[in-house]
Amino acid sequence: MTQEKPQVRPVLKRNGFTFKQFFVAHDRCAMKVGTDAILLGAWAPVAGARRVLDIGCGSGLIALMLAQRTPDAVTIDAVELDVAAAQQAQENAAQSPWSSRIHVYQQDIAAFAESSDQRYSLIVSNPPYYPPGVACATPERDAARSTTTLDHASLLRYAARLLDEEGFFCVVLPEAPGQTMVALAQDAGWHLRFRIDVAEYAHRPPHRVLLGFSPSAGETLQERMAIRNQDTHYSEAWCSLTRDFYLFM
Structure with missing residues (x-):
């Protein structure tokens, strides 16, 4: 008799999730731990990265995943506008094995980009994508999901200011907003270097897209x-991508 494989997922505990090497509390964040962030954190190209930036870090999940995937010499900066989420990201980072190299800034990315003299070899973002006017359950969730506070053209502009010439800017988006962002990016002089279309099931059309842009062709x-x-x-592809993070895999 063939036994069914157990469902593989992080373990829910104390208003957060336990991964193999760290815990993420998210009870004070509008956007909870989800598949989009896990996709981006597990996939983003870290080879050769020296300094990494997470724009709109929320609970700090992606920053933590990238810290796990990179050598000790790599610094991870994370920017979050919402005060409660930034505080929670700071706490999650402080309690992780990489507390000395994850730095969370409670700041608007526009102000951060204007004042920073750093250049990053990898910038990631799980950005808002709903147009203004789409109702959400709370004002905090509206700010996290709506492009009112950070539209994609502005996000591309800030990333261009902060990224070094050979670096990559990577995002995860639903399919339609992803297509729009590709057009915006190419109009602004970016080059699409990576694209992974992600479907929930093998027999269904893609519903998410991972995009990697570079200033270099x-x-x-x-x-x-x-x-x-x-x-x-x-799928084996999903297990291969996430097995360093999920418990029981």
Whole structure:
């Protein structure tokens, strides 16, 4: 008799999630731990990165994932506008194994970009994507999900100011906003270097897209990935991407 594989997920505990090497509390964050952030944190190209920036870090999950994936010499900066979320990200970072190299700033990214003299080899963002006027449950969630506080053209402009010439700017978005961002980025002089279309199930169309832009021209790597197979079990691609983070994998 064939045993069904257990569901693989981080463990919910104390208003947060336990991963293999760290815990993320998110009870004071409008946006909770979710698949989009895990996708970006597990996928973003860290090879050769020297300094990394997470724009709109929320609970700090992506910053923590990138810290786990990079050598001790790599510094991770994270910027978050919401006061409560930034405080929680600071606490999550302080309680992690990488407290000395994750720095969380409670600041508007516009002010951060204007005042910073740093240049980053990797910038990541799980950005807001709903247009203004789409109702959310709370004002905090509205700010986190709506482009009212950070539209994509502005995000691209701030990233361009902070990224070094050979670096990558990576985002995760729903398919339609992702298509729009590709057009915006190319109009602004960016080059699309990575694209992964992500489907929930192998037999369904993609619903999310991972995008990697660079100021430098080069080959574009395009792939497709399903999170689950048709039998609803997690796919090998998803397991390979996330097994360093999920418990019981």
